[in-house]
Amino acid sequence: VMIPLSRITILTQFEVNTWLNNHETDCLILIVDSDVWSLYEDDFMLTNMGKTCLVWRALPGEDSKSLSHYTECCDFLLSNGIHRNAHVVGIGGGATTDFAGFVASTLLRGLSWTAIPTSLLGMVDAAIGGKTALNSISGKNLIGTIHVPTQILINPSYLSSLSRTEYLSGMGEVVKYCFLSRSIFDAVHAREPLESIIELCARHKETVVERDLHDRGGRRFLNLGHTFGHAFERCFGLSHGIAVTLGLQLIINEFAANSELVGRYAEVAKALGLEHTDALYTAYMSKMSADDEAKSRFFQFVSKDKKRTSNTAIDIVRIECIGEPFVESVALSELLHHVSQRIELYRV
């Protein structure tokens, strides 16, 4: 059964405003990243809409994804007379859309919602697919639902205020898409404008999720680079996207029999302004070859990965041909042994 998912639209701020004005509800609930809101509030024309418009200024970024913040937000909205046909609009990066989606999925047993991603990571990944989440003291994203937004409105002009770190973090996911889809690889290789690349990535994720909402088949391919990526992220305190590029390189450099992929990685990394990740990868691999403590911490993070399927096995996403990822279930001990041997090759 194909589940009809969200509609993705690339649009201008004028069109965003028109869309909000024309929405059929008489009650809009805007859940906004407060830092983003201080930059863009004036661009949203919310007066004279002829409808109630409640604005919840969420804590910026990851801080919004807590149970206490969730309770505060729900109490505010419930005490302001919302009803079942109210429509939630999440405006911000991935953290804010995760939070807004969670609020929408639970408030009054579920309200419809729209995502307006403002970070690059949000536009190409986090706002798409309907996974909503809060964090627990036991870990990130452990409390959540699947509640697909009806619309994803992408206005690339928000990216002009994004910090370089956040921009590069989003680019890390774009590099990943280059290996998941031949047409994205070709578009990046041909230096197509960022706006088209964003649209291709968003639609690619959307199509994958449409076929596998509950993560049992093709959706797992979206984790390419992530098992090792998360370990790099946590072990060395790197940004998510940069860590994903290192995880991706580990899969390509140490697992792929097709050695051409190494060159392909260098090409797209260069096209996306991530050429430095090549040297970064070598640096962290040689660091682990010289520092047993770092290596064992890295291995501990790999072992704790959410994609572990039993106590002793783990699913990793591999690649031999661009656009043809596959999942392999491997014994954890075997995986770590292989990586350990490869790390030795980086000893200087």
Ligand SMILES: NC(=O)c1ccc[n+]([C@@H]2O[C@H](COP(=O)([O-])OP(=O)(O)OC[C@H]3O[C@@H](n4cnc5c(N)ncnc54)[C@H](O)[C@@H]3O)[C@@H](O)[C@H]2O)c1
């Ligand atoms: N639901 C999913 O499928 C999914 C997928 C991937 C990631 N995620 C989640 O997404 C989050 C990461 O996404 P993110 O990097 O967008 O995080 P984020 O929401 O924390 O945004 C990163 C930072 O950028 C700022 N920001 C956002 N847009 C801006 C703009 N236009 N101008 C200036 N600053 C801006 C935010 O205030 C924040 O400080 C994590 O919480 C992760 O768990 C969810």
